[in-house]
Amino acid sequence: MTYQLQLTQLDGYCRVNFPAMACLCEVLIDTSDLQQALALGELARSETQRIERKYSRYRKDNIVAEINQADGRTVTLDDETAGLIEFAAELYDLSEGRFDITSGLLRQAWTFDGSDRLPPAATVEALLNNIGWSRVRWQPPQLTLQPGMEIDLGGIGKEYAVDRVYAELEQAFNGAFLVNFGGDLRARGPRADGSQWQIGVEKVSAGQVELIELGTAAVATSGDSQRFLLRDGVRYSHILDPRSGWPVTDAPRAVTVVASSCLQAGIFSTLALMMGSEAEEFLAAQDVQFWSMR
Amino acid sequence: MQLKNKQIGKRLTLATSALLGSLQAQAADYWEVSSALLMYSEADDRVQAVEPVLNLSRQFDDESSINVRVIYDALTGSSPNGAMPASVAQTFTSASAAARIEQAEEDDDEEELEKYGDRGSYTIAPGDLPLDPSFEDNRTVLSLGWTRPLSNGYTMNLGGAYSSEGDFTSFSVNGALARDFNNKATTVSLGLNxxxxxxxxxxxxxxxLTMYGAGNTDGSDDTKQVVDLMLGVTQVMNRRWLMQFNLGLSQSSGYQNDPYKILTVVNDGNLIVNPDDPESYLYLFENRPEDRQKMSFFWQNKVAIGADDVIDVGYRYMTDDWSVNSHTLDLTYHWQISEGLYLEPHYRYYRQSAADFYTPFLNAGSEVEVVGSSVTALVDEASSDPRLGAFSADTMGLKVGLALGSSSELSLRYEVYQQHDDNSLKAVAAGSHLDGMSQFAELSASWVQLGYTFRW
Known part of the structure; x- marks a missing residue:
């Protein structure tokens, strides 16, 4: 993907695509004015790239790298980062430890390639010494990690970007639009002709797509698609439980949730997967619209 | 509760709003309307009040907001006139009722005459607390507030209030400036009213301090001015604990008296026959200093517990140059039973010391000189108003709130209040009119408030 930005005029609306956040980012804008669509698309792209630069764990020059290389020193965070860390801290509490931004280290032990290669228990056990939000000292805006610990905002980064871009477009444009980053999306509707944005959701079994009409709402999907391990008939999803260091079993293949913001939809769908066999029961208690594929 | 059954939606929404900030908090295109009806009732058929309250607030695109509040009070009943209970019957001529009767006669208003005709004077049975039965007032309060963010983390607040009742009018303006520090974890505010x-x-x-019934007046009206200065610090201790400190200074000058409150004058504990009117006894109008300076300190903690419960603990200390010092401890627990139902038990303890001029009655000789028909107070100030006496009080209450859909709420609150006399007894001669009489009427009251909040 070498292109920077692609603008397409469709039936009464425009589509802007750009590559970012390791997925295809798409913005649909309910206008036939190409200049306007381009300007809004560039606004969306620059905000997305800003967030990616600032929070990607693959870069060495951003705040995430600074925190992870602090080696026990205290890092004072800017407002936006402090807000994200505070949000993550609340999620840790809300999910009773299931959502933990310090759990990224587990990737060193687990590779989900569809094989049956489980890591030795001792390897996982050793990593757990450096995992756990409760070991972190967080006194906003000051964050202190024990040496060896790391944070990774990947679990909320894409959803955060969708919501931020939505907020930018909302300020700049009065009409309907839809921000879709690889299936995590948020829309404002209805369109000028009265219709709603239509999106496809994979139903109970793969391949069956149900079209739903989305007004002003957000949708996020979490799933293990091709990323899993299979051993002795047990399917290990790529969703790891930071409390044990092991993958969740009996999780649905994919969960799609509708909520008012992309972050909320994403948290609900991720937490549902972490509930394993109780995913549907958990979602039903939340009073949200959802689809679960097993 | 296990996570699988626990509703996390509300906290997740709050956390998301905090993260996405003002950009997500879209300007509400509705008015938030809170309405409430308070029914207040004192024991022994004393004051009864009905108070409807209407509060409207709205947020705008630029994060500014306005608030409009209207309160109407209808008070009726009997209020202590300040005289002591005695072992003989006492007859009082109510100045306020007399004035109303006079006005009604002038206007030929039969309805008013019917209402007050028999209340011009009233007789209190031996041993009973003297209560003026003509207590009746309607109060209307209108207040406006406007808040808007300025640049550099400052927020400005401007407001005003107008209150009016039959014999009292109050007008006030206020302004405050607040500033956020430490990534909005600390807010410092300074306000003036x-x-x-x-x-x-x-x-x-x-x-x-002249004789009740003699009709000596200093004109038809008087004024009072109050200046309040308040310094506040709000600190987010962590994401579950909010702490607030307030320091308040208040200077009040002008007419501080209660124009309807009188004091009994006794000679060795016996009532003295009014030298001008053999049908009644001797009472003097009260008097308070013209200035009052108060300082108060307030400390409040709000701590989130579990999923949606909140404990609210507050302590307030107030001291003034009338020697009234008070302590208030306030405890509220917000118990979120389910998404749509909560209970709020409430307890408040209050204790105050007496003003240095508080006295249940005056002694002839040491405090009042009575020579023939000449009556001269020897004290500069004196008041028997129980609000200036030493007492402690307990308030206990319970509120039930019920969410009706996502944007409206119905609530019902019931509270009981009981005062306890903490004054030392003023010496009374054995066998006299005041011997064995209560020197402080402990107040018992209860109130019910029905509230309804909705979007409009």
């Missing part, structure tokens, strides 16, 4: 009151008692402003 200026109040101007005008008092025009029924029957004129009685001349302080």
């Amino acid at each position: 200026l109040e101007a009151d005008s008092i025009n008692p029924n029957g004129g402003v009685p001349t302080a």
Whole structure:
């Protein structure tokens, strides 16, 4: 993907695509004015790239790298980062430890390639010494990690970007639009002709797509698609439980949730997967619209 | 509760709003309307009040907001006139009722005459607390507030209030400036309130410490000015604990008296026959200093517990140059039973010391000189108003709130209040009119408030 930005005029609306956040980012804008669509698309792209630069764990020059290389020193965070860390801290509490931004280290032990290669228990056990939000000292805006610990905002980064871009477009444009980053999306509707944005959701079994009409709402999907391990008939999803260091079993293949913001939809769908066999029961208690594929 | 059954939606929404900030908090295109009806009732058929309250607030695109509040009070019943209970019957001539009767006669208003005709004078049975039965007032309060963010983390607040009742009018303006520090974890605010009151008692402003019934007045009205200065610090201790400190200074000058409150004058514990009117006894109108300076300190903690429960603990200390010092401890627990139902038990303890001029009655000789028909107070100030006495009080209450859909709420609150006399007994001669009489009427009251909040 070498292109920077692609603008397409469709039936009464425009589509802007750009590559970012390791997925295809798409913005649909309910206008036939190409200049306007381009300007809004560039606004969306620059905000997305800003967030990616600032929070990607693959870069060495951003705040995430600074925190992870602090080696026990205290890092004072800017407002936006402090807000994200505070949000993550609340999620840790809300999910009773299931959502933990310090759990990224587990990737060193687990590779989900569809094989049956489980890591030795001792390897996982050793990593757990450096995992756990409760070991972190967080006194906003000051964050202190024990040496060896790391944070990774990947679990909320894409959803955060969708919501931020939505907020930018909302300020700049009065009409309907839809921000879709690889299936995590948020829309404002209805369109000028009265219709709603239509999106496809994979139903109970793969391949069956149900079209739903989305007004002003957000949708996020979490799933293990091709990323899993299979051993002795047990399917290990790529969703790891930071409390044990092991993958969740009996999780649905994919969960799609509708909520008012992309972050909320994403948290609900991720937490549902972490509930394993109780995913549907958990979602039903939340009073949200959802689809679960097993 | 296990996570699988626990509703996390509300906290997740709050956390998301905090993260996405003002950009997500879209300007609400509705008014938030809170309405409530308070029914207040004192024991022994004393004051009864009905108070509807209407509060409207709205947020705008630029994060500014306005608030409009209207309160109407209808008070009826009997209020202590300040005289002591005695072992003989006492007859009082109510200045306020007399003035109303006079006005009604002038206007030929039969309805008013019917209402007050038999209340011009009232007789209190031996041993009973003297209560003026003509207590009746309607109060209307209108207040406006406007808040808007300025640049550099400052927020400005401007407001005003107007309050009016039959014999009292109050007008005030206020302004405050707040600033956020430490990534909004600390907010410091400084506020100023200026109040101007005008008092025009029924029957004129009685001349302080002169004989009740003699009709000496100092004109028909008087004024009072109050300046309040407040410094506040709000600190987010962590994401579950909010702490607030307030320091308040208040300077009040002008007419501070209650124009309807009198004091019994006794000679060795016996009532003295009024030298001007053999049908009644001797009472003097009260008098208080013209200035009052108060300082208060307030400390409050709000701590989130579990999923949605909140404990709220507050302590307030107030001291003034009348020697009234008070302590208030307030505890509220917000118990979120389910998404749509909560209970709020509430307890408050209050204790105050007496003003240095508080006295349940005056002694002839040491405090009042009575020579023939000449009556001269030897004290500069004196009041038997129980609000200036030493007492402690307990308030206990329970509120039930019920969410009706996502944007409206119905609530019902019930509270009981009980005062306890903490004054030392003023010496009374054995066998006299005041011997064995209560020197402080402990107040018992209860109130019910029905509230309904919705979007409009």
